[in-house]
Amino acid sequence: MRSQHDSETILDRALTAANTPEADATFISTDQNISRFANSGVHQNMSEISAALTLRVIVDGCMGVASTSSFDDEGIANAALLAHEAAKHAGPLLNFSGLYRGNEPTPLLNTFDPKTAAVSPIAKARALREMFDRGRDAGVHFAGSYATGGSSVACANTHGVRRYATMSSADATVIAIRGGESGYATSLARHFDDVDVRALGDEATFKATLKAGVADDLQPGAFDVILEPPALAEVLEWLNMIAFSGSSFDDGSSFFVNHLGEKLLGENFTLVDDSTDDSFMPFPFDLEGLPKRRVALIERGVIRTPVVDKAYADRLALEPTANTWHLGSSDHGVAFHLAMEGGDATREELIRSTKHGIWVTRFNYVNGLLEPRIAQMTGTTRDGTFLIRDGEVVARLPNLRWTESMVEAFGRIEGLTSERRRVGTWFNHFGGTLAPTVKIGGWNFTGKQELAGA
Amino acid sequence: MKPSRAQLGDVLASLKDPALRYADVRFTATHHQDVRVRNGEVDNLSSDVDRAIGVRVLVGNGWGFAASSDVSEESLRLTAQRALEVAEASNIASTETVTLSELEPHVATWSSTYDIDPWSIPLEKKIDHILGATDPIRGDARIHQVTGDLSSYRQEKLFASTAGSWLEQTTTEMGGGIEVNAIHDGEFQRRTYPNPFGGDFQAAGWEFIERLDLPSKALLVRDEAIALLTAPKAPAGRFDLIVGSSQLALQVHESCGHPTELDRAMGLEISLAGGSFLQPSMLGNFRYGSELVNIVADATLPGAIGSFGFDDDGVPAQRFHLIDKGMFVGYLTGRDTAPSIGRKSNGTVRAESAARIPIIRMTNINLEPGTTPLADIIADTKRGIFIDTNKSWSIDDLRLNFQFGCEVAWEIENGRLGRLLRNPLYTGTTPDFWRSCDAVADRASWQVWGLPNCGKGDPMQTMRVAHGAPAARFRNVEMG
Numbered sequence: 001m002r003s004q005h006d007s008e009t010i011l012d013r014a015l016t017a018a019n020t021p022e023a024d025a026t027f028i029s030t031d032q033n034i035s036r037f038a039n040s041g042v043h044q045n046m047s048e049i050s051a052a053l054t055l056r057v058i059v060d061g062c063m064g065v066a067s068t069s070s071f072d073d074e075g076i077a078n079a080a081l082l083a084h085e086a087a088k089h090a091g092p093l094l095n096f097s098g099l100y101r102g103n104e105p106t107p108l109l110n111t112f113d114p115k116t117a118a119v120s121p122i123a124k125a126r127a128l129r130e131m132f133d134r135g136r137d138a139g140v141h142f143a144g145s146y147a148t149g150g151s152s153v154a155c156a157n158t159h160g161v162r163r164y165a166t167m168s169s170a171d172a173t174v175i176a177i178r179g180g181e182s183g184y185a186t187s188l189a190r191h192f193d194d195v196d197v198r199a200l201g202d203e204a205t206f207k208a209t210l211k212a213g214v215a216d217d218l219q220p221g222a223f224d225v226i227l228e229p230p231a232l233a234e235v236l237e238w239l240n241m242i243a244f245s246g247s248s249f250d251d252g253s254s255f256f257v258n259h260l261g262e263k264l265l266g267e268n269f270t271l272v273d274d275s276t277d278d279s280f281m282p283f284p285f286d287l288e289g290l291p292k293r294r295v296a297l298i299e300r301g302v303i304r305t306p307v308v309d310k311a312y313a314d315r316l317a318l319e320p321t322a323n324t325w326h327l328g329s330s331d332h333g334v335a336f337h338l339a340m341e342g343g344d345a346t347r348e349e350l351i352r353s354t355k356h357g358i359w360v361t362r363f364n365y366v367n368g369l370l371e372p373r374i375a376q377m378t379g380t381t382r383d384g385t386f387l388i389r390d391g392e393v394v395a396r397l398p399n400l401r402w403t404e405s406m407v408e409a410f411g412r413i414e415g416l417t418s419e420r421r422r423v424g425t426w427f428n429h430f431g432g433t434l435a436p437t438v439k440i441g442g443w444n445f446t447g448k449q450e451l452a453g454a
Numbered sequence: 455m456k457p458s459r460a461q462l463g464d465v466l467a468s469l470k471d472p473a474l475r476y477a478d479v480r481f482t483a484t485h486h487q488d489v490r491v492r493n494g495e496v497d498n499l500s501s502d503v504d505r506a507i508g509v510r511v512l513v514g515n516g517w518g519f520a521a522s523s524d525v526s527e528e529s530l531r532l533t534a535q536r537a538l539e540v541a542e543a544s545n546i547a548s549t550e551t552v553t554l555s556e557l558e559p560h561v562a563t564w565s566s567t568y569d570i571d572p573w574s575i576p577l578e579k580k581i582d583h584i585l586g587a588t589d590p591i592r593g594d595a596r597i598h599q600v601t602g603d604l605s606s607y608r609q610e611k612l613f614a615s616t617a618g619s620w621l622e623q624t625t626t627e628m629g630g631g632i633e634v635n636a637i638h639d640g641e642f643q644r645r646t647y648p649n650p651f652g653g654d655f656q657a658a659g660w661e662f663i664e665r666l667d668l669p670s671k672a673l674l675v676r677d678e679a680i681a682l683l684t685a686p687k688a689p690a691g692r693f694d695l696i697v698g699s700s701q702l703a704l705q706v707h708e709s710c711g712h713p714t715e716l717d718r719a720m721g722l723e724i725s726l727a728g729g730s731f732l733q734p735s736m737l738g739n740f741r742y743g744s745e746l747v748n749i750v751a752d753a754t755l756p757g758a759i760g761s762f763g764f765d766d767d768g769v770p771a772q773r774f775h776l777i778d779k780g781m782f783v784g785y786l787t788g789r790d791t792a793p794s795i796g797r798k799s800n801g802t803v804r805a806e807s808a809a810r811i812p813i814i815r816m817t818n819i820n821l822e823p824g825t826t827p828l829a830d831i832i833a834d835t836k837r838g839i840f841i842d843t844n845k846s847w848s849i850d851d852l853r854l855n856f857q858f859g860c861e862v863a864w865e866i867e868n869g870r871l872g873r874l875l876r877n878p879l880y881t882g883t884t885p886d887f888w889r890s891c892d893a894v895a896d897r898a899s900w901q902v903w904g905l906p907n908c909g910k911g912d913p914m915q916t917m918r919v920a921h922g923a924p925a926a927r928f929r930n931v932e933m934g
Contacts, residue, residue, distance in 0.1 A: 041549035252642060367847055447857075451852075
């Protein structure tokens, strides 16, 4: 991780090399360690120190972007040359009022824990070894990953905006396996102490062994479903791409189009982008330097706003939402801190209230491109799918395929837990998803995992 | 900027651990240049140069890997020491004995070929070309957005290992495509050429973009996008399905390429991407498909983006069967996985860059062509659907239950293509689907499709792979 002084020096050199009245740059450095394990043994273990500079120039209203991992004079000069070459051939940004000038204060947040950034691979290996040993006693073996690290994030522009923050993260996923049955648990936090892999191992083991050997089967159809946070998070991540981004709003594929201010989803569905919540994955600014704030995307079922970068805020005449996480990105805004409001139930209450339904731990390989205008998605379940009858979990089910419109499904939420959990994802290094467990009526299951005639 | 052979050799020599069994060091310089136009304007122009070093060690039975974007000599030395420290940690929590398959040392240089260097083409010419291809599509009120993409990619790679290998490889690629979004009366349709998500990709230069002939396809793409707005919805039910080359390439990718990765079958990738229904006990005795189904892995195919000279274990590129006359006969393997099935590595281990751990990746996974002309297969189909160009993909964690949505389909009635159909999707179970294959079209419909975005690993690694596929017919497939 680079210091504020080092980061700002590199940014200043980049802005000088840009040699234009309007330019901005980001410099991100990361030290991370990822331990992957399978069959209760660490099989991949990596340590990475990386840094990247991205420079954007605006020339006569036209934008060009270049990135490099070489920060000597030649590397920075080359990046500036490439950015200028790109801007020279680009078309002018529509209605662009220029790079961010506000320089308002950013929220004071607890983004960094030195202990988390510095935890050693050996300390993690010892914790994993303990989890493996406990699993052996329970008759399960484990697969998963355990990542820790720290990053410095800096951005600056030619209008005097200067931002610098450090952030730490710990992220673990654990799958417990016994025979053909498995369970899953995951956790994400800014603080290492909030991610206890041994506890995750116990939780995954509970799911892997619950109703072990008691299997049932179902014909495809509509069932009440209880979705745990990892399942919900994958759906919300897809909505990010197909509905919430500036580009999906602009290209006409988002279900937000022509519906701002309209109630399309249920009264009990509220989704915000919020990196100012210290209990989530706090971060104070976006990479254009705008201060982060809580932005409601969907409020009590009413469509509020897509998330946008500065260029698309101007283009679409929307309020800036501070959602740039890579300069020049084609998504033109993405919500990296999705937080869904919870309710007042517990998971056990949701199960007890279900006459005939399915309890889902997580989804696999969701795809949201079927019919984006209704957010129709498909995916399968995995690592713990259970049948509920008369309020009791009675059997394990095979992994099931489902196909469902999220616009419709989020109008059928019958209950939400007050407890919410943080879930990470591979493409989001700044935040994650904060979600409750929800009960949704009439979820459309369309098939199942089976190997006939093997 | 680029380490010398002597410097990489010094790094290997600096690894002082009595339990060291193997080590390699890699350097990569990866160049991307992307041009995107949108509705007659340049929407995005970006250039990226990424340099990285990575050191991998096997100490006892613990692997250690360390990487850095600082490629200086000092950083190389420190990175090597960190790799040893990581391996020490792995040994605390490793439980299995690592066996590496045999390897001959190689000293070689390999490059993909091109006629016209992508970086020799001025940006202005690239922009003019893609604007010229997309401009004719605009003008109809139903056409909401037209985009065009051109991508240039080059990766230079150095590899040195304690097995005695020294390898220099360079891959150069180009890709391009166009996409049309049409909207009318609340209906949204997207049509692309030649493929979605940036188009098609080859290990080639500017000549590939010229061969794509994007300008001549533009109006057809526009007309189909508009026609799809009012086309009847594809029916649900069971149909004989002819899958076009482009979609079948992705079917091969998802339902054959991934499940034949041995690391998946061994459970090594289960936490993120999942496992595989194809278990080692099924090798040689499991009927994966009909006798017409022959699928090969071919890392030697010229022009395909899954080709290379040597993998990131230093094993030479190879061609071999995964599925032979419908029988499951092979896995994609690496040096540390192949011994578990009593075989030698067949050279499929790659990393996105030197900053990532090499893992088993698809190369070019190809469905071999059959002998029947596509026109004859259509003529021989009484009632069916012809489907092509992927829109949506999903498959379960063992690669059994899949569902694919496509951009376009046509009815087949009495051996003739009929009405255009919108929003087609089909679903099934991998072996049932491939066993229902009763016709594979000949080489005239066989095409190699480049997919530069195959995701696997943690941290996620995006790999460049390709698939050759003809059209083929599958009986009694569930649609809708």
